[in-house]
Amino acid sequence: MSNEGPNETATRASSGRELIYVSRNGERAMAMARLQHLGWNLRRANDARAVLRLLQRAPQQPHAALLDLRDGFSQHDLTEFGAALSATNVGWVAGVDASQLDEELVRQLIRDYCYDYVTLPCPEAVLDTVIGHAHGMAVLTCEHGDGTSEAGFDGMIGESPAMKVLCRTLRKAALTEAPVFIAGETGTGKELAAMAVHRHSRRHAHPFVAINCGSIPHSLIQSELFGYERGAFTGAQQRKLGRIEMANGGTLFLDEIGDLPLESQASLLRFLQQGSIERLGGHEQIPIDVRIISATHHDLDAAVADGRFRADLYHRLCVLRLQQPPLRDRGSDIDRLADHALQRYSQEGQRTLKGFAPCARHALHSHPWPGNVRELINRVRQAVVMAEGRLITATDLHIDSAALAAPPTLDEVRDTATRDAIERALQRNRGRLVDAARELGVSRVTLYRLMQRHGLRMAEPGASNTISAA
Numbered sequence: 001m002s003n004e005g006p007n008e009t010a011t012r013a014s015s016g017r018e019l020i021y022v023s024r025n026g027e028r029a030m031a032m033a034r035l036q037h038l039g040w041n042l043r044r045a046n047d048a049r050a051v052l053r054l055l056q057r058a059p060q061q062p063h064a065a066l067l068d069l070r071d072g073f074s075q076h077d078l079t080e081f082g083a084a085l086s087a088t089n090v091g092w093v094a095g096v097d098a099s100q101l102d103e104e105l106v107r108q109l110i111r112d113y114c115y116d117y118v119t120l121p122c123p124e125a126v127l128d129t130v131i132g133h134a135h136g137m138a139v140l141t142c143e144h145g146d147g148t149s150e151a152g153f154d155g156m157i158g159e160s161p162a163m164k165v166l167c168r169t170l171r172k173a174a175l176t177e178a179p180v181f182i183a184g185e186t187g188t189g190k191e192l193a194a195m196a197v198h199r200h201s202r203r204h205a206h207p208f209v210a211i212n213c214g215s216i217p218h219s220l221i222q223s224e225l226f227g228y229e230r231g232a233f234t235g236a237q238q239r240k241l242g243r244i245e246m247a248n249g250g251t252l253f254l255d256e257i258g259d260l261p262l263e264s265q266a267s268l269l270r271f272l273q274q275g276s277i278e279r280l281g282g283h284e285q286i287p288i289d290v291r292i293i294s295a296t297h298h299d300l301d302a303a304v305a306d307g308r309f310r311a312d313l314y315h316r317l318c319v320l321r322l323q324q325p326p327l328r329d330r331g332s333d334i335d336r337l338a339d340h341a342l343q344r345y346s347q348e349g350q351r352t353l354k355g356f357a358p359c360a361r362h363a364l365h366s367h368p369w370p371g372n373v374r375e376l377i378n379r380v381r382q383a384v385v386m387a388e389g390r391l392i393t394a395t396d397l398h399i400d401s402a403a404l405a406a407p408p409t410l411d412e413v414r415d416t417a418t419r420d421a422i423e424r425a426l427q428r429n430r431g432r433l434v435d436a437a438r439e440l441g442v443s444r445v446t447l448y449r450l451m452q453r454h455g456l457r458m459a460e461p462g463a464s465n466t467i468s469a470a
Helices: 006-013 026-038 048-057 075-080 082-086 098-102 104-113 124-149 161-174 190-199 218-226 262-274 300-305 311-317 333-348 358-366 372-386 410-428 433-440 444-453
Strands: 017-022 040-045 063-068 090-096 114-119 180-183 208-212 251-255 291-296 320-323 456-458 467-469
Touching: 017 026, 017 048, 017 124, 026 040, 026 124, 040 048, 048 063, 048 082, 063 124, 075 082, 075 104, 082 090, 082 104, 090 098, 090 104, 090 124, 098 104, 104 114, 114 124, 161 190, 161 320, 180 190, 190 208, 190 251, 190 291, 218 262, 262 311, 300 311, 333 358, 333 372, 410 433, 410 444, 410 456, 433 444, 444 456
Parallel strands: 017 040, 017 063, 063 090, 090 114, 180 291, 180 320, 208 251, 251 291
Antiparallel strands: 456 467
């Protein structure tokens, strides 16, 4: 029995520690109500959908969750709970009967998703300690998430604002069944984003099948997507399942969808409308349950306008649209990705490397990265093998020396801006110093002195320009 007074108990209860109790048994839920006196804001959920609804109300708030398995837990339940169990802002604890620890599925659940488990019923203090630890881990994840949890979603590296927006959207997309379209340049990691959505969706236990629509000859794309029956064409010695059928129950990732020929676009649209396919050379309609995620580096809006991509298919695929940011817009993420690549491939070199030299850091941020993350990883991996010293240099990265020009100083930036402002003011006022000085907020004498300092002089009478370089 607690020795706290009513005010102390009320203070703890308002502390905001969120606990979700998942059970189908109403009587057990009533028994858990005592946890509210220990400072938990208790929420009950009967199933996975109820858990997701609670999480959607506060997607950034840390939660502890107690999953009561005493009513039994099946493989179907594990599939249904997949997205909720994978949520990074939740610390899961399993509540079991002692005998359930012999069940492989229960051991798998605890091992893969839970911070801890308790044998129920158990003393109040023990339960409070265990779920308190799980909640604390969720708090650490969320606090880190303002920097990396949002942008570190499912192994994706980055803390830039663009990556935070992307990963926040990925989390939301994973909780739905709507088709997802990922736009972005080549090498930005569109397939990585698609896999993250799949792994955090309710389909995570089923196949993730990817196909690059731009790498398959047009004559073969139909058979690759839909499969074929034996004898459908010359060389078809036996039945072959298509990628769509192989992904049944899971996720189909159509990479470079913008390269899909119009004939295949029509067939894909028919499948999306009917939910079934027909293998080449077959007559049977095969029902397929699959989620579609597509991506391309092409501008699909322009392709639709030019008639190269069907508008009706476009609207079917682009229900949820995500934008994968190019590497050049990700700021300090460049350093994080380079450090990650160095750590990953450091064993491939002949010597132990300590990191990047200052010239290499400058090169990393000066290079435009047309190949994005893929190019960065390849350059770092090559540098690990070829580096002669303990630090990777710009030369080891094979980045064009033209990109290594020293950045302008503050004085140089200021002088350039001042010169540009004077030139524009004089042009707008047709070379009249008095009017230009008034517009710039300086005296005529000051303007004349600034013109001399920056090498500007008035053009000769009759010249086409009013100012010129001295």
